Amino acid sequence: MTDIAGKYTVEPFSASTEKREKFNRLLKKRYASEARFKMWGIAAVSVAVVFLVLLLGSIILQGSSAFVTTKVELEVSLDREIIDPQGTNDPMVIASADYNKILRNAMQSLFPEVESRRERRDMMDLISSGAAFELAAHVRDNPELIGQTIKFDVLTDDLVDMLRKGYIERNVPEEDRKLNDFQIGIFDKLVASGALYGTFNTELLTTGDSREPENAGLWGAVVGSFFTLVVTLGIAFPLGVMAAIYLEEFAPKNRITDMIEVNINNLAAVPSIVFGLLGLAVFLNFFGMPRSAPLVGGLVLALQALPIIIIASRAAIKAVPPSIREAALGMGASPLQTVLHHTLPLSMPGMLTGAILGMAHALGETAPLLMIGMVAFIVDVPGGFTSPATVLPVQIYLWADSPERAFVEKTSAAIMVLLVFLVFMNAIAIYLRKKFERKW
Amino acid sequence: MTALDFTTHTIPLEGKSKISAKNVNLWYGEKQALHNINLEVGENQVTALIGPSGCGKSTFLRCLNRMNDTIPSCRIQGDISIDGDDIYAQSLDVVHLRARVGMVFQKPNPFPKSIFDNVAYGPRLHGLSESKDHLEHIVKSSLERAGLWKEVSDRLLSPGTGLSGGQQQRLCIARAIAVSPEVILMDEPCSALDPIATAKVEELIDELRENFTIAIVTHSMQQAARVSQRTAFFHLGVLVENGPTEGIFTSPIDKRTQDYVTGRFG
Numbered sequence: 001m002t003d004i005a006g007k008y009t010v011e012p013f014s015a016s017t018e019k020r021e022k023f024n025r026l027l028k029k030r031y032a033s034e035a036r037f038k039m040w041g042i043a044a045v046s047v048a049v050v051f052l053v054l055l056l057g058s059i060i061l062q063g064s065s066a067f068v069t070t071k072v073e074l075e076v077s078l079d080r081e082i083i084d085p086q087g088t089n090d091p092m093v094i095a096s097a098d099y100n101k102i103l104r105n106a107m108q109s110l111f112p113e114v115e116s117r118r119e120r121r122d123m124m125d126l127i128s129s130g131a132a133f134e135l136a137a138h139v140r141d142n143p144e145l146i147g148q149t150i151k152f153d154v155l156t157d158d159l160v161d162m163l164r165k166g167y168i169e170r171n172v173p174e175e176d177r178k179l180n181d182f183q184i185g186i187f188d189k190l191v192a193s194g195a196l197y198g199t200f201n202t203e204l205l206t207t208g209d210s211r212e213p214e215n216a217g218l219w220g221a222v223v224g225s226f227f228t229l230v231v232t233l234g235i236a237f238p239l240g241v242m243a244a245i246y247l248e249e250f251a252p253k254n255r256i257t258d259m260i261e262v263n264i265n266n267l268a269a270v271p272s273i274v275f276g277l278l279g280l281a282v283f284l285n286f287f288g289m290p291r292s293a294p295l296v297g298g299l300v301l302a303l304q305a306l307p308i309i310i311i312a313s314r315a316a317i318k319a320v321p322p323s324i325r326e327a328a329l330g331m332g333a334s335p336l337q338t339v340l341h342h343t344l345p346l347s348m349p350g351m352l353t354g355a356i357l358g359m360a361h362a363l364g365e366t367a368p369l370l371m372i373g374m375v376a377f378i379v380d381v382p383g384g385f386t387s388p389a390t391v392l393p394v395q396i397y398l399w400a401d402s403p404e405r406a407f408v409e410k411t412s413a414a415i416m417v418l419l420v421f422l423v424f425m426n427a428i429a430i431y432l433r434k435k436f437e438r439k440w
Numbered sequence: 441m442t443a444l445d446f447t448t449h450t451i452p453l454e455g456k457s458k459i460s461a462k463n464v465n466l467w468y469g470e471k472q473a474l475h476n477i478n479l480e481v482g483e484n485q486v487t488a489l490i491g492p493s494g495c496g497k498s499t500f501l502r503c504l505n506r507m508n509d510t511i512p513s514c515r516i517q518g519d520i521s522i523d524g525d526d527i528y529a530q531s532l533d534v535v536h537l538r539a540r541v542g543m544v545f546q547k548p549n550p551f552p553k554s555i556f557d558n559v560a561y562g563p564r565l566h567g568l569s570e571s572k573d574h575l576e577h578i579v580k581s582s583l584e585r586a587g588l589w590k591e592v593s594d595r596l597l598s599p600g601t602g603l604s605g606g607q608q609q610r611l612c613i614a615r616a617i618a619v620s621p622e623v624i625l626m627d628e629p630c631s632a633l634d635p636i637a638t639a640k641v642e643e644l645i646d647e648l649r650e651n652f653t654i655a656i657v658t659h660s661m662q663q664a665a666r667v668s669q670r671t672a673f674f675h676l677g678v679l680v681e682n683g684p685t686e687g688i689f690t691s692p693i694d695k696r697t698q699d700y701v702t703g704r705f706g
Contacts, residue, residue: 331562346552
């Protein structure tokens with residue numbers, strides 16, 4: 001100690017100009033590195049923001065047009081001779097009549113000059129193949145309309161929709177085009193007469209999937225996702241919270257609990273497809289549960305969300321100050337009472353955040369659901385936990401795989417709906433956290 | 441480092457003993473934290489436990505209501521009894537013990553609940569109140585005894601954590617006395633408080649002595665001299681000296697006590 005003290009003397013930096021300059025140089029360097037650090041941070045955030053904007057921008061740009069669909073207003077004469085010649089008024093009879101013929105008559109009255117068989121068929125192709133069913137349902141529900149001539153708006157074929165939105169190029173040769181010159185001529189006449197118009201696509205948000213893009217909707221997938229997440233939350237949250245409380249507050253710290261902890265952390269990193277295979281082997285093959293059901297999907301996703309919830313809940317429990325626990329124990333509360341009265345309520349915000357994170361993860365999960373058959377083409381909106389269903393990300397996957405041009409914008413629209421779903425869930429999480437948050 | 445000096449100088453307690461510790465040894469894992477402690481805590485007296493950091497005074501205090509049970513590596517040997525009841529006996533319920541022996545901690549630790557709920561927590565837990573009125577009476581009288589009633593009577597439903605540090609500590613004292621314990625253990629109750637709040641708490645301790653037996657751990661020798669009737673000096677896990685407070689501070693028997701109270705170490 002004494003040697004060193006003799007060798008070096010510490011002078012104040014103001015002692016000589018040389019020292020002062022050195023100090024100033026160092027100071028400048030310090031500020032420069034601080035500014036650099038700040039710049040890197042801003043750059044990183046900017047890149048993230050740019051990518052987010054690009055992603056959202058391209059999705060919204062592509063997908064927003066899917067919320068508009070094309071309809072054509074037709075004057076349909078609901079001829080009693082065609083619909084219900086016997087006058088039975090039986091809904092079955094009314095519903096099973098030949099509405100295609102009625103629509104054909106309506107189109108022909110608009111364009112009486114079209115005479116050849118082929119051209120008539122081309123003309124009818126401009127109308128959605130689901131239009132006849134729509135009209136049938138309308139007449140069945142309003143049988144008093146039979147015999148009248150009503151204005152009825154029918155969906156056009158997806159190709160007409162695409163043409164109206166400008167996705168079909170008119171100047172390519174006819175044989176390379178999905179719509180021929182004759183059909184485009186009819187389309188232009190319909191537009192000129194004002195019969196053809198764009199309107200909000202309620203079908204997209206209210207119906208199930210369909211092979212026809214103009215009839216395909218997301219509601220089936222939304223309901224499927226909802227049922228699946230209900231099962232996931234109902235299983236993973238209570239189990240995860242209980243496991244976390246046991247491990248943090250009650251379990252002895254020994255080799256077995258260490259091993260359990262390591263395995264829980266590893267479980268969080270297992271590829272999701274593995275959970276799907278597990279679900280296939282255990283839930284479907286061993287327990288014989290129904291295929292494509294939200295129940296099984298929810299169970300598989302619960303397995304996947306469980307470690308996330310356990311880890312988050314344990315962190316939340318650890319964050320509760322030990323002084324609160326001591327206070328409760330010192331008052332004579334039992335360990336269980338301490339947990340129920342103090343630790344659990346205080347860690348609830350953190351647990352809920354973890355649960356919502358796990359749920360958001362589960363909402364976006366596709367791979368494990370493919371394994372248990374939720375990738376099937378399902379038209380009906382699921383009615384319960386065991387009815388066949390699909391979920392939003394799988395629906396996106398299915399639509400992205402479809403060849404029709406109209407599914408491109410529908411895929412982006414589905415992504416938008418999924419994102420809205422996610423934002424909604426996160427908003428709930430923030431609200432709950434704020435509500436349960438208590439300061440100490 | 442010289443070997444530990446295990447001698448204890450005790451000037452016997454005059455009057456009734458409330459807590460009696462005999463041959464208490466305590467280990468944290470392999471490390472022995474208390475060596476053969478023999479100490480009597482007199483009834484309706486304030487007994488101060490003093491000594492340098494890490495001397496085992498807080499550890500000993502926590503033995504008296506078995507708070508050390510929560511530390512897995514902690515092992516204890518010897519007898520501690522309150523009014524002749526062995527508190528480490530199999531038949532004794534720890535919840536019952538803690539209702540008899542309340543505790544106030546170093547850092548004020550009110551529950552993040554309302555002031556009323558803080559004080560009512562113990563009575564509710566142990567089913568001490570027969571009705572809502574009774575509970576309100578208990579809360580009011582506890583806050584009055586803790587000298588906090590005047591300051592908080594108009595905001596009983598606001599959170600206890602919103603009070604100042606000194607008020608929080610008095611709230612914790614009110615919470616402890618709400619279950620009418622026989623003994624109150626205080627672990628450096630004033631170390632996080634400013635001098636004015638400290639004076640208030642000290643005054644309160646002096647008043648509480650009438651009804652409760654108090655054991656207080658403190659780092660401040662002035663505080664020990666002000667509030668206590670008897671003082672026990674701990675050093676390196678050994679109870680060095682224990683007797684009337686005046687004697688400890690004016691004519692200590694042991695050299696170590698003398699060195700400590702005159703500020704030569706610790």
